[in-house]
Amino acid sequence: MRNLDELDVTEDITRFYQPELARVIAKQRLTTMMVLLRLQLASGELLDHSPGQFLQISLPGYGEAPISFCSSPTQTQSFGLCVQAVGNLSEAMHELRPGDFVGVRGPYGHGFPIEQMRGRDILCVAGGIGLAPLRSLINYVADRRSEFGRMILVYGARTPAERLFKDDLATWDARDDFETLYTVDNPSEDWTGRIGVVTIPLRDEVEIDPSRTTAAVVGPPVMYRFVAAELLAKKMAEDDVLFSLERRFKCGMGKCGHCQLNDLYVCQDGPVFRYTQLIGRSEAIEVWAPEDERE
Numbered sequence: 001m002r003n004l005d006e007l008d009v010t011e012d013i014t015r016f017y018q019p020e021l022a023r024v025i026a027k028q029r030l031t032t033m034m035v036l037l038r039l040q041l042a043s044g045e046l047l048d049h050s051p052g053q054f055l056q057i058s059l060p061g062y063g064e065a066p067i068s069f070c071s072s073p074t075q076t077q078s079f080g081l082c083v084q085a086v087g088n089l090s091e092a093m094h095e096l097r098p099g100d101f102v103g104v105r106g107p108y109g110h111g112f113p114i115e116q117m118r119g120r121d122i123l124c125v126a127g128g129i130g131l132a133p134l135r136s137l138i139n140y141v142a143d144r145r146s147e148f149g150r151m152i153l154v155y156g157a158r159t160p161a162e163r164l165f166k167d168d169l170a171t172w173d174a175r176d177d178f179e180t181l182y183t184v185d186n187p188s189e190d191w192t193g194r195i196g197v198v199t200i201p202l203r204d205e206v207e208i209d210p211s212r213t214t215a216a217v218v219g220p221p222v223m224y225r226f227v228a229a230e231l232l233a234k235k236m237a238e239d240d241v242l243f244s245l246e247r248r249f250k251c252g253m254g255k256c257g258h259c260q261l262n263d264l265y266v267c268q269d270g271p272v273f274r275y276t277q278l279i280g281r282s283e284a285i286e287v288w289a290p291e292d293e294r295e
């Protein structure tokens, strides 16, 4: 895969915007709104991504958008993308079948700082579709289990039917070396698990050693300030709290300014940021959690 560091804007910009072809090799419907696609580069090259990074995905006539890897880089023969049908491109991606092709650019962005997380306890807090990028990290930790401390996952979905990756949820829950806390906002009649937003089990049931814990948080923007408050109440350092941000991207590689957040480019400096980087950048979290969106 081409290395973004090689980019010479005057000579190579077209080359770097040029997508490569990737073939869909498997498709699985996860919920009414979500499909999981497994892909391989048509060139046979392997993608070398980090958990938390994304690809710019394109389909001629439908556009281009960033989609996070939901597979671990330890799985090298193919990569996974979990797509929610919300608009032009993503709805067209729901119609893809094995054998079809998409355009891909990337991997782009700064994902989770794996090297600095090694040896530490990992606390993942996922809301809704936020489980997709975190699945990449969680399965990385699962495949390199001895290199990390505790693995704690707190996952909240709106309803039991909207829970993603139900097979993975069961697998992680069954592991002795994973601590899982799953909750839903609106239970179905047959739901026997926790009820309530993700911050409730996080606050009431998760005990951590803040000095050795890194938290990775991905979910709807409204969740972030409340999760941050709970983590800081547990005496976590702001530097050890990681958030993945979403913005509307165009180039995806720090050239167009479309995703700018004050002096940061979300696509290039993120999408994963330490909470420390976001403090004082009021648009990062606060504007996304207006009073009327809170429970």
Ligand SMILES: Cc1cc2nc3c(=O)[nH]c(=O)nc-3n(C[C@H](O)[C@H](O)[C@H](O)COP(=O)(O)OP(=O)(O)OC[C@H]3O[C@@H](n4cnc5c(N)ncnc54)[C@H](O)[C@@H]3O)c2cc1C
Pocket (backbone or CB within 6 Å): 054, 062, 063, 064, 065, 066, 067, 068, 069, 081, 082, 083, 084, 085, 086, 087, 088, 089, 090, 091, 132, 133, 245, 246, 247, 248, 249, 271
């Ligand atoms: C780093 C990153 C990772 C992501 N990972 C994933 C992922 O793993 N899976 C996934 O499903 N999605 C992911 N997304 C979100 C995805 O890129 C967007 O939902 C994308 O817009 C979908 O493209 P589309 O053409 O299908 O929808 P669009 O046509 O772009 O429409 C999507 C929604 O945005 C609204 N919209 C359209 N134009 C604008 C505008 N100019 N300003 C504001 N709102 C507008 C539309 O009304 C619609 O509600 C990620 C985004 C980022 C930034």
Ligand code: FES
Pocket (backbone or CB within 6 Å): 248, 249, 250, 251, 252, 253, 254, 255, 256, 257, 258, 259, 260, 265, 266, 267, 268
């Ligand atoms: S999307 Fe172009 S700079 Fe981020």
